[in-house]
Amino acid sequence: MSEVKLAAETRTEFGKGAARRIRRENKVPAVVYGHGSEPVHITLPGHDLLLALRTPNVLLSLDINGKNELAIPKAVQRDAIKGFLEHVDLLLVKRGEKVTVEVPVQTEGDLAPGAFVLEHVLNTLPVEAEATHIPESVTVSIEGLEAGASIHAKDVALPKGVTLAVDEDAVVLQVLAAQAEEPAGDEDAEGAAAEATEA
The missing domain is CATH 2.40.240.10 (Ribosomal Protein L25; Chain P)
Structure with missing residues (x-):
């Protein structure tokens, strides 16, 4: 750097x-x-x-x-x-000194086709690195992942000389099934009908 x-x-x-x-x-x-x-x-x-x-x-x-x-x-x-x-x-x-920092997590690739949502549980990953060789970011591939899949800290490829400063089983990213939203206005219509009936 x-x-x-x-x-x-x-x-x-x-x-x-x-x-x-x-x-x-x-x-x-x-x-x-x-x-x-x-x-x-x-x-x-x-x-x-x-x-x-x-x-x-x-x-x-x-x-x-x-x-x-x-x-x-x-x-x-x-x-x-x-x-x-x-x-x-x-x-x-100092040069050669190890420091603990948080580096941004970036993703590459596309999720599998379907209604999936990628959740960033950790936007940054705590790592230990030499002060003069701190990575600007780490990149994680999400290519083809489906609902239920997750990426743990231990799955993230780190540059040479960089080690995790967080539990290796910590979840970094996970893929969720998109929640189907109820059509807007249905509840309002039901409420209005109920009020009309009461009136």
Whole structure:
């Protein structure tokens, strides 16, 4: 996986007012922690960070006061309405270090013909991987699956060096028979007829 380099600035102002000022400058307040060190409060360039976070578990190479640090996002807070970044928590990592992360589950192929519904029990799969070799996603084939079929964590093919961080029997995907919906309006018609009879 590629590294994204970002220039970080340490900050000493905290609180909502300070955060608003930072965001007005198109920057994002963040905190970096890990490896037993004291948390470092920083600001990051908003647009560059937004682009970087489009990649799940992106590896960030941060220049903090002339010192280079590697980190991965652990918590991202966005504005519920406008979607802009409000705050980001970053976890320090080292090359060769194993970290536990959740990677998106993608599917390929088509279910068997019929009225079937694919349920994503787990949208992301917890795995353990080297910090510099975290997969962006895992892919599961659903080709030809029918109602009653399920994919367990142990069935998911993982890249070399990546291991499960969840019970291997955990259900990731399952195929259900589509529920037949009652035609809309029937109950209303019955209710109206009953009211007319009572009247």
